[in-house]
Amino acid sequence: MRRSNSEHISEILQRFLREEGLETPLNQHRLINSWSEVMGQGIMKYTGDIFIKNQTLYVQIRSSVLKQDLMMSRQALVKRLNEHINAQVITDIIFY
Secondary structure: OOOOOOOOHHHHHHHHHHHOOOHHHHHHHHHHHHHHHHHOHHHHOOEEEEEEEOOEEEEEEOOHHHHHHHHHOHHHHHHHHHHHHOOOOOOEEEEO
C-alpha cells in the first residue's frame, strides 16, 4: 500500500544535498570526472590538471594546436559538459 505523502528517494537525496551545501561540490566533481567521457581518450592524452573556480573550468592542455582548436569551441563544450551531468555547473572554460 502506498502512502499519499510518499516521495521518491532521488528527490529526498537532492533536497538533502542542497540543504547541506553539498550539491555544488558534488556536481563539480562529476563534471571534472566526465571530461574524459565527453572529450575522449585522444584529448585526455594531452590533458593535465583540471579544476573549477568561480564557475569556470580550467583545463591544462599540453598541445598548443589542440588548445587552439578547443578554444574555438569553448561555448559548445560548456554546453556539452553541463548537459552531460544535467546541471549548470560552469559558464566558461579556460585552457592553459
